[in-house]
Amino acid sequence: MDGSVGGERLATLVRMSEGAPRVRFAPSPTGYFHVGGARTALYNWLFARRLGGQFVLRIEDTDRERSDPAWTDGILSALRWLGIDWDEGPIHQSERRAGYEAAARRLFAEGRAYACDCTPDEVRARTAGNPVPGYDGHCRARGLEPGPGRALRFKVPDEGTTVVCDLVRGDVEFANATIEDFVVQKSNGDALFVLAVVVDDLDLRITHVVRGEEHLPTTPKAVLLWEALGDGRPLPVFAHLPILVNEQRQKLSKRRDKVAVEDYRDAGYLPEAMVNYLALLGWAPADGREVLTRDELVAEFRLEDVNRSPAFFDLKRLGHFNGVYVRALGDDAFLAASRPFLEAPDVPFAGRLDDQVLARLAPLAKERVATLSEVPDLVAFAFVEPFDPDPGAYDKAIAGDDAAPEILERFLAGLDTVPFGADGLRSVLTGVADALGRKLAKAQAPVRVATMGRPIGLPLFESLEVLGEATVRARVGAALARRRGEG
RNA sequence: GCCCCCAUCGUCCAGUGGCCCAGGACAUCGCCCUUUCAAGGCGGAAACACGGGUUCGAAUCCCGUUGGGGGUGCCA
Numbered sequence: 332m333d334g335s336v337g338g339e340r341l342a343t344l345v346r347m348s349e350g351a352p353r354v355r356f357a358p359s360p361t362g363y364f365h366v367g368g369a370r371t372a373l374y375n376w377l378f379a380r381r382l383g384g385q386f387v388l389r390i391e392d393t394d395r396e397r398s399d400p401a402w403t404d405g406i407l408s409a410l411r412w413l414g415i416d417w418d419e420g421p422i423h424q425s426e427r428r429a430g431y432e433a434a435a436r437r438l439f440a441e442g443r444a445y446a447c448d449c450t451p452d453e454v455r456a457r458t459a460g461n462p463v464p465g466y467d468g469h470c471r472a473r474g475l476e477p478g479p480g481r482a483l484r485f486k487v488p489d490e491g492t493t494v495v496c497d498l499v500r501g502d503v504e505f506a507n508a509t510i511e512d513f514v515v516q517k518s519n520g521d522a523l524f525v526l527a528v529v530v531d532d533l534d535l536r537i538t539h540v541v542r543g544e545e546h547l548p549t550t551p552k553a554v555l556l557w558e559a560l561g562d563g564r565p566l567p568v569f570a571h572l573p574i575l576v577n578e579q580r581q582k583l584s585k586r587r588d589k590v591a592v593e594d595y596r597d598a599g600y601l602p603e604a605m606v607n608y609l610a611l612l613g614w615a616p617a618d619g620r621e622v623l624t625r626d627e628l629v630a631e632f633r634l635e636d637v638n639r640s641p642a643f644f645d646l647k648r649l650g651h652f653n654g655v656y657v658r659a660l661g662d663d664a665f666l667a668a669s670r671p672f673l674e675a676p677d678v679p680f681a682g683r684l685d686d687q688v689l690a691r692l693a694p695l696a697k698e699r700v701a702t703l704s705e706v707p708d709l710v711a712f713a714f715v716e717p718f719d720p721d722p723g724a725y726d727k728a729i730a731g732d733d734a735a736p737e738i739l740e741r742f743l744a745g746l747d748t749v750p751f752g753a754d755g756l757r758s759v760l761t762g763v764a765d766a767l768g769r770k771l772a773k774a775q776a777p778v779r780v781a782t783m784g785r786p787i788g789l790p791l792f793e794s795l796e797v798l799g800e801a802t803v804r805a806r807v808g809a810a811l812a813r814r815r816g817e818g
Numbered sequence: 819g820c821c822c823c824c825a826u827c828g829u830c831c832a833g834u835g836g837c838c839c840a841g842g843a844c845a846u847c848g849c850c851c852u853u854u855c856a857a858g859g860c861g862g863a864a865a866c867a868c869g870g871g872u873u874c875g876a877a878u879c880c881c882g883u884u885g886g887g888g889g890u891g892c893c894a
Binding site (some may be wrong): 355358359361391392393394396397398447449450451458461462463464465482483484495500503504505506509510511513514515516517518519521523524525527528543545546547548549551560571573576578580581582592608611612613614615617619621637638639640641642643645647648649650651652655658684698699700701756757760761764771772773774775776778779784785787788789790791792793 | 819820821822823825829830831832841842843844852853854855856857865867879886887888889890891892894
């Protein structure tokens with residue numbers, strides 16, 4: 332390889348990065364928007380924002396078979412959620428066919444492309460055993476006129492080398508002999524993406540093409556087209572980002588891997604956390620910090636520091652970042668962000684929320700969730716009606732504990748002796764624990780299950796204070812009665 | 819098959835010839851704190867794929883091998 336992105340070359344490429352770069356993010360609307368696309372969009376955006384350039388959004392929907400406007404909507408809303416805004420667009424390639432047709436005509440007129448009426452089957456049959464793969468140039472010299480049923484193929488030079496100047500990979504060389512005469516216009520008249528991309532990048536005056544590594548092998552074709560259609564305009568600087576992989580180290584696939592950006596939104600991840608995590612997948616700031624605000628990312632991000640190897644999208648690590656961001660939220664912001672989850676149609680206490688209670692529970696819950704979708708479960712005890720302890724928890728902590736009746740009874744009695752509140756409750760239960768020779772941790776289990784329904788959750792005494800004396804007495808009493816009734 | 823890319827702890831990054839018997843973070847294990855669970859604190863285990871060079875000196879440079887990945891469509 333010629334992977335050295337060092338010295339002179341780097342200096343030159345970086346110099347080209349100065350001024351006002353124009354980048355584009357160009358997803359194709361053929362499926363939901365996944366985190367790999369989000370990372371690519373983010374890197375484009377960070378690069379543009381840092382250098383004061385423009386970020387253009389382009390929808391690559393030249394394939395009418397597979398594209399669907401619904402997917403475009405999903406992409407736009409995911410980008411907005413992530414806070415990735417665009418300066419121009421969305422530009423739809425489907426609306427720019429005239430330009431592609433003109434380019435195709437020009438290529439033909441200038442002898443850079445030729446018409447071909449071979450069917451895919453014919454080509455395959457003919458080239459089956461060839462050492463050099465791809466089209467065999469069958470129609471090159473047949474002098475066919477373009478027309479319905481005839482594709483247009485670019486006449487790739489037989490000799491020489493095409494070089495892709497890449498900010499993250501260095502110069503990547505492709506022998507022209509290994510590049511087939513590729514199709515630029517389908518036999519139905521539609522442009523193929525390679526052509527469309529080059530025409531648009533030229534028209535949009537794109538200076539930097541930042542995209543996934545899967546595009547690297549087709550880049551020499553784009554370079555060839557750019558040279559044929561660019562009227563001498565300098566090539567864009569390329570930057571092929573390492574792909575994102577799953578645990579099997581394969582490229583993230585919309586099909587196979589559940590990595591839709593909107594799923595993460597729905598699961599209670601914060602966009603700031605997602606952006607922070609995504610930014611660190613393939614790049615890191617010089618000083619080793621890991622939690623960075625959006626502004627810090629913009630200030631620190633350098634395309635030339637992006638590394639070259641694939642990165643695994645690690646949910647655990649995302650969870651860690653999300654926890655950091657959730658905990659950093661103010662109580663009000665935390666509540667506001669949790670709202671959609673608390674008011675979701677499937678929560679068992681829908682319509683019984685109490686903002687006062689919620690506000691008091693917020694600081695307690697904030698510290699204990701990795702994602703916002705966990706909030707409803709944590710605060711359910713305060714709203715659910717009628718209240719009933721989780722069966723498994725009841726069996727273990729109350730039915731299965733010989734001392735449980737006495738603990739509950741003494742606890743209930745103790746309530747008469749102190750002012751109701753977290754401190755009083757704590758001292759009561761501490762007294763009970765002491766009297767029975769138990770650790771406080773062990774003594775609180777029956778009370779917790781009786782009042783909050785589950786063995787783990789928010790801090791007991793603070794939660795009971797919020798619950799209120801009457802409810803606490805009622806629940807403890809109910810659990811006690813039930814336990815006694817069962818012998 | 820052919821073309822191209824990649825190769826540091828399980829994972830994500832740091833490291834651009836000596837500061838590295840390799841540093842941070844996530845995960846993991848142990849301890850502490852503690853009313854559960856978290857959070858937090860402390861500590862542990864854990865990696866330069868292999869082989870040749872170059873050099874006084876290589877995780878860092880070169881070559882090869884192996885391994886992984888991407889592409890190979892009239893998809894993007």
